[in-house]
Amino acid sequence: MQKRNYQAELEQLMEQLAQEGRRPTLLVHACCGPCNTKVLDTLAKAFAITVLFYNPNIHPRKEYDKRCKAQADFIAAFNDRHQHDVQFVEGKYDPRRFFEATQGLGDEPEKGKRCEVCYELRLQEAKKFADELGCEYYTTSLTVSPYKNTEAVNRIGDELDAEALSTSQAKFLHSDFKKKNGFRESVELAKEYGLYRQNYCGCIYSYTSRFGAMGKLSKENIEKN
């Protein structure tokens, strides 16, 4: 079966909205500042955006705080530079939820089963916020990264849409922001904005697979944070 081109679908929708003269509301779940540079650059003309930083996967707490601040700083600078009015909201930092959901999946490789659970947690929360705020659409910056499973992200969005109880609920916006050099552009934009860039995906498992022994990042220390 031919693979869907999610980014082309998104571009088509944006063209259609421009023809209709509509600028719908959109909740963007952001995994980090650097990835979200390309996402806002692509979407802000077509949608009235609220960015949600909900990432209970990130450890330890001080790393979470750094990434959250980078996100808030980026949005302020982006609004300033482009005269946009992107809103920012921080979700709850609840690492216990991440640990419970990914129990037994610590040895999974990146892009594997644990990551799918991690995407789903964050998309569920994005949908919840989008519905509470009355947004027409919601999406995520996760598809900028070549280290994420884009097919899984978009499939999970479809599954959440299928579970929706009413047609007035926010609809998932498919994407593949890494297309057409999207990832490279996000790296360049992040440099331009002087954003903090992390060197591991986020969870303790990605930290240890990158840097070896758990060291100070033991699960006990993390849960105290």
Ligand code: SF4
């Ligand atoms: S590697 Fe990244 S996407 Fe996968 S579970 Fe860890 S934080 Fe989530």
